[in-house]
Amino acid sequence: MxxxxxxxxxxxxxxxxxxxxxxxxxxxxxxxxxxxxxxxxxxxxxxxxxxxxxxxxxxxxxxxxxxxxxxxxxxxxxxxxxxxxxxxxxxxxxxxxxxxxxxxxxxxxxxxxxxxxxxxxxxxxxxxxxxxxxxxxxxxxxxxxxxxxxxxxxxxxxxxxxxxxxxxxxxxxxxxxxxxxxxxxxxxxxxxxxxxxxxxxxxxxxxxxxxxxxxxxxxxxxxxxxxxxxxxxxxxxxxxxxxxxxxxxxxxxxxxxxxxPAWQRRRAEVAARYDRALATVPGVVLPPRPAGGGHAWHLYPVRITAPYPLSRDALAAALSSRGVGTSVHFIPVHHFSYFRALLGAQMCRQLPVADRVARQLLSLPMHPGLTDSDIDYVCDQIADLARTGGDPCA
Incomplete structure (x- = not known):
């Protein structure tokens, strides 16, 4: 199985x-x-x-x-x-x-x-x-x-x-x-x-x-x-x-x-457990760490890049089919039609890093109610999809 x-x-x-x-x-x-x-x-x-x-x-x-x-x-x-x-x-x-x-x-x-x-x-x-x-x-x-x-x-x-x-x-x-x-x-x-x-x-x-x-x-x-x-x-x-x-x-x-305070400690524990499990999955870029401060861990946003076999969108869909909820933070503001019309094409053409990163970002479940077993399950699915590329026969 x-x-x-x-x-x-x-x-x-x-x-x-x-x-x-x-x-x-x-x-x-x-x-x-x-x-x-x-x-x-x-x-x-x-x-x-x-x-x-x-x-x-x-x-x-x-x-x-x-x-x-x-x-x-x-x-x-x-x-x-x-x-x-x-x-x-x-x-x-x-x-x-x-x-x-x-x-x-x-x-x-x-x-x-x-x-x-x-x-x-x-x-x-x-x-x-x-x-x-x-x-x-x-x-x-x-x-x-x-x-x-x-x-x-x-x-x-x-x-x-x-x-x-x-x-x-x-x-x-x-x-x-x-x-x-x-x-x-x-x-x-x-x-x-x-x-x-x-x-x-x-x-x-x-x-x-x-x-x-x-x-x-x-x-x-x-x-x-x-x-x-x-x-x-x-x-x-x-x-x-x-x-x-x-x-x-x-x-x-x-x-x-x-x-x-207790919820914040648990968020840090969740992030550390994700770190350990996902550090060796090729193509999964872990969230950045501040050099001189403490992270609040409101989100745990990874980036899905080559050589991971699935795109960000395909991975999100595959995880959803396996019961794992994810989200994206954020769609860049200049991708929305209202703001493109308001701000003009020139401003919206000059944001290449956001354009690239936005296609890669995927926020994994992050809240104090996550159990260690929940985190392990999420990481197992990401690792399994990296191995099989989503092919159930692999």
Missing amino acids: TAGTRTRTVPFARCHIVAEAHEAVERVLASGWLTTGPQTMAFEDEFAGRLAAREAVAVSSCTAAIELALRALRLPPGAPVFTPTLTFCGAVHAIVHSGLQPVLLDTDERTLTVDPATVAAAAGQVRPQAMIVQHMAGYPVGVAALADAAGLPAGRVVEDAAHGLGAMIGGRAVGADSAAACFSFYATKNLPIGEGGAITTTDAGLAGVLREMRQHGMSRDAWRRYGPGASWRYDVAVDGIKANFTDLQAAIGRAQLPHL
């Missing part, structure tokens, strides 16, 4: 909600206050404390966090903003929705992020007024070096840390020393709540502005208007959007947060 004839299911991701979160939600439901309120404020304090950050502002998503951080910069309409092209489309939509102009950067083949040389070369063509940097798959990037390469102060850099929770750089957590680091609590993320996001910042004044902006620019949120002895009056002094976090989300997040 070959490895490929075994029956098993290993999902790409699994959202685990601890029992304490169920109990916390029940308490919030019983309280009668479901939207932004005391639970949200407590979650912000606890999340900031976990990262040793000065401030955390909870919002509806990481995409909303990026948009709010960009809006708060008060850049002129159409100002150019650097962003990786190998990123989630929502991060670039945030630039567009802020009234700014995305400028796409090619991929660094070694780290799957962007490197200072690429940023500096792009800055020689277009002078950016802000930049989004991404901690791709959980790989921590050196923000200061990228800001210097772009000719920008640190306050003009927005970190897309949707994958970055748990990553370390220079002995500090990603987000601890940031002007604006944007996190995600989507169901697949390292701290799964279901939906939601947060911005950490060293600037208390900015945090106050972001709290107003997340609720239409209103000077007082509902908790401060409708609480005991409160006044209904408020001002709208800044522009804003509807992007607030709810106490239901906060209750889940507060219960999940103490488990984050």
Whole structure:
């Protein structure tokens, strides 16, 4: 019997909600206050404390966090903003929705992020007024070096840390020393709540502005208007959007947060087990490792290259037929018709590394619920397909 004839299911991701979160939600439901309120404020304090950050502002998503951080910069309409092209489309939509102009950067083949040389070369063509940097798959990037390469102060850099929770750089957590680091609590993320996001910042004044902006620019949120002895009056002094976090989300997040260190340790163990099993499979390129920091291991993205006998797409289909879920991170932004029309053919022709790497990337199952047996099964299938080329008679 070959490895490929075994029956098993290993999902790409699994959202685990601890029992304490169920109990916390029940308490919030019983309280009668479901939207932004005391639970949200407590979650912000606890999340900031976990990262040793000065401030955390909870919002509806990481995409909303990026948009709010960009809006708060008060850049002129159409100002150019650097962003990786190998990123989630929502991060670039945030630039567009802020009234700014995305400028796409090619991929660094070694780290799957962007490197200072690429940023500096792009800055020689277009002078950016802000930049989004991404901690791709959980790989921590050196923000200061990228800001210097772009000719920008640190306050003009927005970190897309949707994958970055748990990553370390220079002995500090990603987000601890940031002007604006944007996190995600989507169901697949390292701290799964279901939906939601947060911005950490060293600037208390900015945090106050972001709290107003997340609720239409209103000077007082509902908790401060409708609480005991409160006044209904408020001002709208800044522009804003509807992007607030709810106490239901906060209750889940507060219960999940103490488990984050253990989940991070398990993610690192999963990555190490993948490393050992796949290191000798020809054509499978393992994920990059940071030289001076700790990886968050939100994803485990391998690259499928020659001499592996199957293409990335064929391998993904074969693994699916054997019960193994996979995904691709990401389709480069300039491959989408909307962004090609928006940005023009010239910009979209100048990203050759991203074009090449995107055809090779395959994200394997990665979550704390994976057992050693699950990991071994995934690796056995990849090795078996390398040996047989997918031929069941081989």
